[in-house]
Each structure stands twice: as structure tokens, then as C-alpha cells.
Amino acid sequence: MRCRCIDKAFFLILTLFAATCIMGQDYSVEIRRAQALHNTYDFDKALEIWHSLLERNSDSLQRIDLLEKILRSENGRNMLSYATEPKVLSSITVPRTDFFLWYSHLEEESWLPIPNAFVPDVTSPHDYYTSIYFPEGIRNLVFSSQDESGSWNLYTSTCSGDTLWSYPTLINENLTSPEDDIFPILSRNGRELYFSTRGLFGMGGYDLFVSRWDDEIHDWGIPENLGFPYSSPFDDFLFCNTPDGNFSLFASNRSCHRDSMTIYVLEFENKPIKKPIASLEQARRIAALIPVEEDLPSIPERIEPPSVASAADSLFLDYTTLLSTLRGLQDSLVTLSKDLEMMRELYTSTENEQEIQTLSRLLLDTEHRAIVLQSEINNTTGALQQMEMNFLMEGIIINLEDISEKPQSTPSFVSEQYAFTKQRASKPFDIPIEIPKETFDYSFRILDTAVIAEPVNTPGISYSIQLYVVSHKAQLRQLKGLSPVFERRQASGKYLYTAGIFYSYKEALSQINVVKKRGFPSAFLVAYRDGKSISVNEARKAEKLPAAGPKYRIILENFSDGIPDAVMAIIRSNTSKEIVRSISDGKVLYIIAPFDEREEAEALAEILKGNGVEGIITEPIK
Helix, strand or coil, rough: HHHHHHHHHHHHHHHHHHHHHHHHHHHHHHHHHHHHEEEEEHHHHHHHHHHHHHHCCCHHHHHHHHHHHHHHHHHHHHHHEECCCCCCCEEEEEEEEHHHHHHHHCCCCCCCEHHHHHHHCCCCCCCCCCCCCCCCCCCEEEEEEEEECCCCEEEEEEEEECHHHCCCCECCCCCCCCCEEEEEEEEECCCCEEEEEEECCCCCCCCEEEEEECCCEEECCCCCCCCCCCCCCCCCEEEEEECCCCCCEEECCCCCCCCCCEEEECCCCCCCCCCCCCCCCCCCCCCCCCCCCCCCCCCCCCCCCCHHHHHHHHHHHHHHHHHHHHHHHHHHHHHHHHHHHHHHHHHHCCCCCHHHHHHHHHHHHHHHHHHHHHHHHHHHHHHHHHHHHHHHHHCCCCCCHHHHCCCCCCCEECCCCCCCCCCCCCCCCCCCECCCCCCCCCCCCEECCCCCCCCCCCCEEEEEEEEEECCCCCCHHHHHCCECEEEEEECCCCHHHHHECCCCCHHHHHHHHHHHHHHCCCCEEEEEECCCCCHHHHHHHHHHHHCCCEEEEEEEECCCCCCHHHHHHHHHHCCCCCEEEECCCCCEEEEEEEEEHHHHHHHHHHHHHCCCCCCCEEEECC
16 A cells, blocks of 8 residues: 555656656747747747746746846837838958957057956956957047956046046946946047947847937936847947948847857948838848848959969969858858758747748748858859869969968958958057045944044034043054044144044934943043034034024035046146045035135036036035
8 A cells, every 4th residue: 555655656746747847848949939039020929928938937037037038029129110221231250259350440459458457357258348449549438347246337538648547437327237338439529439238228139329428417328229220139239430421330140150240331321211110021131231232252264373472462362262252151051051940940830820921931032042052152162172273283382271370251242442451459558547546434433443534624513522632642452443533733742532523413422422332431522613623512503503604515425436536636626625525324425615605616516517527515514
């Protein structure tokens, strides 16, 4: 009886396990099918599967993943309703590792490899972003660097003087996403910033965005997705326009191997017309970014004997170009084979009659393209073999190792107006960057070791806690971890020690017992007006009554990590007033004071606002 029970239990476990495996397999198949539909721009069908899976799934992590997939498909569907159809002039497929060097219109040696002075420490190298754009003569730099969490964010730095660069700061909140933000590049007039990110509104992978300079807020505006077909479910990078205003370029891996990148040259459109995509076939055709015409390099029937070295070089160039073409055709065939495999998987898994008919047409068309590609590969291979025979007859030796070392590229159609040429990367060099000045924290704290600070003349009414007056300097261990502690030499030669700066009697009173319990039972409150000692009673009355002829102060609220050097330079070029760091209700504040006239304080506040500083309060000192 016992054995039968065990057998039944074991059978039940096996049944449940098998059912779970089958469910897991079905889930995986459905995920792949929906992703394939998403990647081929059939967002409606993909959304049906995502929502169906979400309704049947109780796993919290999988539900989060499904919600993200739903959002990306909805984004893609929305983009198709507001799309452009750019004129593609040419394209080239190059190695992924340094594809940015093939942007021929960018300056020679303008890409500075990582690590460098701006990106010194990288916990893990990025798959794509391996250099920053740093052309000669640039004064305002935008680049991406890795933060402590490992994410890549956009930073900015400005060159002051001849060579000294300001300490890099995050560009702004709008352009900082929870994912990687990479390949920033400014337009020639400096008013558009293009970059790629996978952390903002997009359809998956890295999408292309632009942010425009806002003169009113003196900062970069909310970024906008460039939309379809610039952004795709794949990875899209480095959009920019050529200086002559004729072309737009960007790179994508939507139609090539993962170890490659295709750069597309488009006809520049100042105000492209945006309209809804009429059909799925139209979306796929536009997304393919096929050049307006495709020409293979001409194949010479007979190679004449080279009379000079330049002729031999020309023949060698013809050979390497043709070899690159062959490799590109082979890569295209591999990509096309993957597309066929994905379409066949969709064809066998769908039961929708309309979808079956659409896929049938696509399969026939793609299979025809594969046959044409294979024919071109055969013809190009034959031409290469003929060239090699001609080389042998003329005594020209081809070193295949030299060819393999040369950068290989695959031209689809090379525009006569835009010639792809690989640029040289910049060699590492020293870049002087300002070291950020440490700002002392004047908020009252209990630390492991006490901190003695330089006395400051705090504007308005303030309080401190007097510890004692002693004949000899106190040792740090005697100050019991208090911070900040102020040491003042008296006329008698003795040393007066006080702790903390408090801006109200109530705030100071809340800390007096903390200090007494730290080993200062005789501690008491003292008060100051504009740095000069007054009685506590007088200070308390001044808190309650408006003072005659009030002074004013500026409060900066948005610099929890310290005032940036660029902002500090603006302040110091306009005033010599004291700057005091304080903490109120857990928030870090910087106070600039005292100003005798409201107009004086407001004038500085307006200058700061005009330079993009936010969170400024101008108020009378109570």
C-alpha cells in the first residue's frame, strides 16, 4: 500500500514537472514569435501575444519584462503613425569596433579612444562606445562616461582659456536616463544635440534622439526621438548632418552581422514630411533603407601590365575593393538567411490566414533576393579568380595578409558625392582638467573624528554652542567627534571653542543636549549678528522683530554635490560675498550674503538664472 502511494505521488510530481516544462517551452516559443513580429514591424500582432502572455502569467519578474515589451511595441506602433521616408543615397557595412571612423566628413583624428582624461576609469568597456568625439578647436564638449553604477551618462565640459577644461558635470536631468546614453554629437551651430539611448521612449535597442538648446531656460530641452525609420527595434547610432548641408548619416545594425555596422547616407531634409505608414510591407521596405540604386564596382576584363608603381597600386585597389564587395555580399546572404529562418518560423507557427498570405509573399520575395545574391557572389568570385590569374601572368604578387589587415568595408552603393574613407583615430594626449574644489560641510554632525573649521562671518542672526575656553589648544580626540568646531584665539591668549552654526534659536536648542551628552556638560548657546557676538536674548528678539533696513541673501537649493566650478566662477566674478553651506530639513543649501540692497541680490540671481542655474531664492535676512 505504501509503495502504491509513493508511486502515485512520484507520478504526480512527474506529471506536474512535465506540464511545467511544456508551459515553459510554450512561453519561450511565444516570446520568440512576438519578438520576431516586433522586429519585423508587425507591432499589432506582437502586442496581441504580449497581452495574452501577461494575462496568463503570475510571475512578477516576467510580468515586468512583458510590460516593458508591451511599451516598446506600443512605441513602435505610434512611431509608424508619424513617419518619414528619407531618400537613401548610399550605405557601407564596416566593422562594429570602429565604425565611427568611417564618417568621412568628420575631422581626421577627432575620435579620442577610451580611457582618456575625460573617461579615465571604466569598470567594463562598452560594446559600441569606445571613443569620444573630440575634434580640434572644440570649446564645449559633450561626451558619455560611466557612473558608479556602470551606466553611461552624458556629461559636459567647457574649455576656459587655452587648454584648461572644467571638471565634467552631468548635462541635465532631461538627458539622463536609467540606461546607457552614448554617442553624443553637437550640430555645427551647437544648437542640436544628437545621441543614442535605450533608456527613453523608443521601440527597443538604442534609439536616436535630438535635444535642442532652449534660450529661455539656457539649457537643453526635452529630447525627442527622431522616429521611424531612423530609430528601429535594433541599435541605431551617431546621427549627424554634413557641414555642406547635403547629407545626413547614421549607423545601424538592423541589416548586418552583430560584429558589423552599416552606415547610411541620406539626402538632407530640413523639414521632412511625416505621415502614417499605409501598410506593413511599406514599413518593412522603408526600414530596409535600400539605396536609390545599387552599383557593383566595375570588373576589368583584362589587366594591362603596370608601367609604374601607381598603376600597380590602382590594380591592387580594384582587387581589394572587389574582395570587399564579395565579403559584403556573403554577409548580406547570411543576414538574408537569418531573415528567411525567422519568417519560416512565423509561417509555421501562425494560424491567421491573412498573416499566412503576407508571409508567403515575403518568403517568395526574400528567397528570390537570396538567389540573386548567390548569383552575384558566383559572378564576383569568378571575376576575382580571373584577376588573380591575370596577376600571375603579369608577375604581380598579392599578399593576402596585407589585405586582411586593411579595414574591410562593404559598399552597397557608393555615392559620387559622399566618399567613404576611414579616418585616423586620435592618439592619447594629456588634457588638463580642473580639479574640483572641496566645499566644506558646515552642517552640524557627529563624526568619528572631530573637524576644526575656519571661522566664518555668517550673515544675519546665527547661533553656536560654546564648549569651553582653555589655555592650550585642544586635541581632536578631546572634541568628541563634533563638526564643525571653531577655534578662536582670545586677547588673553586662551582658546575659545564653539560648535555648529544654527540659523534659529530652536535649531540650536535642539542640539545643546546632544553636545552636553558628548562630554561637555557646561556647554551653552552663544549668538551672533553678522559675525559679531551678541546676547542670546537680543538674538531671539531680532528673530521675532523685523530689523530696520533688512539685508538680503541668495539661497541656492540645487547643488547637493557642491557648487560647480563654472557656477562658482560666475559668482566670484560678480560678488565677493560669503558663501556658506548649510543643511535645512535634510536639504543642502548654499547661502550667498549679506547684500545691503535687494537689487544687488536680484541682479546676481538674474545672472545665475541666465546661465541655466535653477533653484534660486532671493529673500531678506531675518
